[in-house]
Amino acid sequence: MTATPSVERSGTTVSDSDPFLVVEDLSVEFPTPDGPVRAVNGVSYTLELGKTLGIVGESGSGKSVSSMAVLGLHDPKRSTVAGSIRVGGQEIVGMAEPGMRKLRGNQVAMIFQDALAALHPFYRVGAQLAEAYLVHHPKASKRDARRRAIEMLDRVGIPQPDGRVDDFPHQFSGGMRQRAMIAMGLINDPSLLIADEPTTALDVTVQAQILDLLQDLQREFNSAVVIITHDLGVIAEMADDVLVMYAGRAVEYGATKQMLTRPAMPYTWGLLSSVPDVQADTDARLIPIPGNPPSLLDPPPGCSFNPRCAHRDKVPGDLCRTTLPELLPLAAGSKHLKRCHLADPEAVYQSEVLPEIAPDLVEEA
Amino acid sequence: MSDETTSPDDLFHEMAEQGHTAAKLDPRAKPVLTVEDLRMYFPVKAPGLVRRTVGHVQAVDGISFQVPEGGSLGLVGESGCGKSTTGRLITRLYKPTSGSMQFGGRDLATLSKRELKPVRRDVQMIFQDPYTSLNPRHTVGSIVGAPLAVHDIVPKNQIMPRVKELLEVVGLNPEHYNRYPNEFSGGQRQRIGIARALTLNPRLLVADEPVSALDVSIQAQVINLLQDLQKEFDIAFLFIAHDLAVVRHFCPEIAVMYLGKIVEIADRETLYATPHHPYTQALLSAVPDVKQAAVGGRRERIMLQGDVPSPVNPPSGCRFRTRCHLAQDICAKVEPPLLQIGPRHKVACHFAGELGKAPERPVTTGLLGVDDRGNPDASSTEPVDVELMTGSGYEDRWFDVGSRTVVSG
Structure with a gap:
């Protein structure tokens, strides 16, 4: 763990050049009776204000754990967080709880997947929203807080907010609860919003509404957004940059458009080929990734994806099984990073993968 | 997975060959199930001692469709539109309020419990949640073998060989028949659920959101497995899902439901290219x-x-x-x-x-x-x-x- 920097500093200074969120070499380890589980291993990324980062991966790939570290939600007694996370220039790793509390919900807020579980069933929605406001505005009166709650409910599109503010969470529908969660997350105008699978439990029409709302609000408040999901469609619509995680490591990182048209890592290809597309050619094949994600207690040697990789035979020798590839730029100076031994992934993708998963796109490419 | 050890020249192509393209429509297929004007109203009771019926939830309100033999019909819609209720009516987990469901020359809607038992061999169900639909205190062998014992199809000593055969069909290790469900991952559990549904060689499978609880990479494995089984055993599917892309891949014909009614039904190409209903x-x-x-x-x-x-x-x-x-x-x-x-x-x-x-x-x-x-x-x-x-x-x-x-x- 790194030493705690000046926690008491309340106002943060962000120089124009420095990105708002900087995560460097983040590792999170949990001790278990069977040995330590390294859920996140050496993940780095940066995020500027007004931009969206999408984190994709299967369950257990470390995407939620890494974002919870940004909010300092890991109990130091039960986990070891190493590396560096800077939010607006302020170091989070190792920060003491009182300082963290000032930050949490104020500068950094989180939207959880299951809104019914994240809202308290005994308290009225308005009271929960007002509490989030009062914690960070101790001088505000209750009436101010209530007014602010109504204002936020209205802003996220809940009809008759001055009436619904006194409802309990169970009286809201699924989409409205998610909206209330977003309202709670945004009530203190945070600069960084982490949305952990914000639409997974929702129907497509409601999902579309929520995604549109998130984008509107982001534009309005110029906040940085981290969106965690397993749905590449959501990524395609929302994110500027994408980070693909597998077994606790970043395996590919780059601009969304680049990543979705020219993915360079077999795991990303696998993700793309294992979800059917609503507009796809019906001759497109659905090619699953064989096997299951590895156990983090005993990760495979070399590249952690190698037991499931369909392209490991294209790498000479048993490099994939013995050596962990570095996260390197695709070409010199490129911002598109990949962790793979394949010498020319682009050629493999265009000539072999694309004809099977999207025959209609081959000619254009 | 056992195929990890194969290391021939082209691993990827071998894998790609096993993946399926979208299922094709056979327009001449005869219907295996014909549903007409099916309705399910659940009573809403008043609170208190005298539980008067104060209204009805019109979960399914007059829907008609056909499922072709060996084909699949997709049922999509938002939560609460009645698609799962429809699946449960067809498997007769509920008794419909009115309407008819013709299957193999009989009307499933009016059969008594005793008359239903032989029909249940032909109509089986795959459930959404592989974590709650398997009894945690039974071994996989007894879960998959239960239908054989209930219907008294094979002598007791031949149940285990059949169970092992089924586990192999769905891509599980047959040696694992004496393990408990908690020893398996989500995708493997869903395979157990599928094996159980296949035990009696059904002609119609009602698959209620069979992949929505699974991880993306596992979803494709299970969809491919279902397509394999459909081809091999000529099973008709009523495929209930809310994911329009998955339904499009699996079903050549799709019905869209809204609040208990079918609002549009068409073959895949028509429905996705030129939908005519605003919903x-x-x-x-x-x-x-x-x-x-x-x-x-x-x-x-x-x-x-x-x-x-x-x-x-x-x-x-x-x-x-x-x-x-x-x-x-x-x-x-x-x-x-x-x-x-x-x-x-x-x-x-x-x-x-x-x-x-x-x-x-x-x-x-x-x-x-x-x-x-x-x-x-x-x-x-x-x-x-x-x-x-x-x-x-x-x-x-x-x-x-x-x-x-x-x-x-």
Whole structure:
């Protein structure tokens, strides 16, 4: 763990050049009776204000754990967080709880997947929203807080907010609860919003509404957004940059458009080929990734994806099984990073993968 | 997985060969299941000692469709639209309020419990949640073998060999028959559920959201497995899902439900390329699309306002009218029939038309004998062609929405 920097500093200074969120070499380890589980291993990324980062991966790939570290939600007694996370220039790793509390919900807020579980069933929605406001505005009166709650409910599109503010969470529908969660997350105008699978439990029409709302609000408040999901469609619509995680490591990182048209890592290809597309050619094949994600207690040697990789035979020798590839730029100076031994992934993708998963796109490419 | 050890030249192509393309439609297939005017009303009881019935949840309200032999019909819709209830009615986990379900020359809707038992061999179900649908205190062997014992098909000492055979069919290690469900991952558990459903060689499988609880990479494995099994054993599927992309891949024919009714039913190409119902159009426009966004720009969305109305007290006339941007007076007064408008296309809308080309005047007035505002029209002399608006199959003539005449193919 790194030493705690000046926690008491309340106002943060962000120089124009420095990105708002900087995560460097983040590792999170949990001790278990069977040995330590390294859920996140050496993940780095940066995020500027007004931009969206999408984190994709299967369950257990470390995407939620890494974002919870940004909010300092890991109990130091039960986990070891190493590396560096800077939010607006302020170091989070190792920060003491009182300082963290000032930050949490104020500068950094989180939207959880299951809104019914994240809202308290005994308290009225308005009271929960007002509490989030009062914690960070101790001088505000209750009436101010209530007014602010109504204002936020209205802003996220809940009809008759001055009436619904006194409802309990169970009286809201699924989409409205998610909206209330977003309202709670945004009530203190945070600069960084982490949305952990914000639409997974929702129907497509409601999902579309929520995604549109998130984008509107982001534009309005110029906040940085981290969106965690397993749905590449959501990524395609929302994110500027994408980070693909597998077994606790970043395996590919780059601009969304680049990543979705020219993915360079077999795991990303696998993700793309294992979800059917609503507009796809019906001759497109659905090619699953064989096997299951590895156990983090005993990760495979070399590249952690190698037991499931369909392209490991294209790498000479048993490099994939013995050596962990570095996260390197695709070409010199490129911002598109990949962790793979394949010498020319682009050629493999265009000539072999694309004809099977999207025959209609081959000619254009 | 055992295929990890194979290291021939082209691992990827070998794998790709095993992946399936989207299922194809066989238009001549005979229906294995014909559902007509099926209704399920659940009573709503008043609180207190005297539990009077104060209303009904109209979960499924008059739906008709056919599932072709060896084919699959997809059922999509938002949560609460009655798609799961439909699946449970077909497996007779509920007794329908009214309507008929013809299967193998019998009406499933009216069979008694005793008469149902032999039919249950032919109609099986795959459940959504592989964590709650397997008994944690039974071994996989006893879970998969239970149907054989219940139906007394093979002698007790031959149950285990059959169970092992089934586990192999669904891609599990047959040696694992004495393990408990908690020792398996989500995808493997779903395979156990599928093996259990296959035990009795069913002709119809009702798959209720079979992949939505699984991780993306595992979803594709299970979909491919279901497609393999369908080809091998010639099983018909009623595939219930909310994921429009998965349904499109698995089912050549798809029905869209809204608040207990089918609003549009068509073959895959028609439904996804030229949907005629505003609800279908809105649903399709809401699906995030990887390819679209990758090439830049975003599709124009049709935003649906508000929430789905309560099925206890559904809107009069067309049930979608409260959220529909095309709604006019007629929609509140007259319920649109599920009208055949193409060789394999039915839609229930007064203003049926392609996206952005909805007609100004209702297309159904002549057929229903009403005027543009939905009032009865005495001057209408056209005979009402009932057959186009009822029945579960397709007629060889249909109502063309462009010319507003009945044409035949």
